[in-house]
Amino acid sequence: MPPDEAWAPVRALPSFDSMVLNLPTNTPLARTIDxxxxxxxxxxxxxxxxxxxxxxxxxxxxxxxxLYEQGY
Known part of the structure; x- marks a missing residue:
């Protein structure tokens, strides 16, 4: 699934205002610690x-x- 489509459910949230992605598409994610x-x-x-x-x-x-497996 293309990344833009993967984020569609997030953008569809009624109170969604904006989103900032800090990593490029297809970047492996490590556990967030800070x-x-x-x-x-x-x-x-x-x-x-x-x-x-x-x-x-x-x-x-x-x-x-x-979400992250599809969006990243």
Missing amino acids: MATCPGTVYLCSSDQDQVEADYQRLRRLEDEG
């Missing part, structure tokens, strides 16, 4: 705190389902 090893950041923004929390939980489920 901000220097963080593969990227997703910014969620909404006036509805419950929506942000729901989207955060959905993002964590996407990670558990293999």
Whole structure:
């Protein structure tokens, strides 16, 4: 799956604002231990705190389902 398609579920989150990727596509990922090893950041923004929390939980489920294997 092309990387742009792999990130589509993240971009579809209702409170998605932006995303910064710190590594090029197809870069092997090591376990994040600090901000220097963080593969990227997703910014969620909404006036509805419950929506942000729901989207955060959905993002964590996407990670558990293999988001990084598809996106990187």
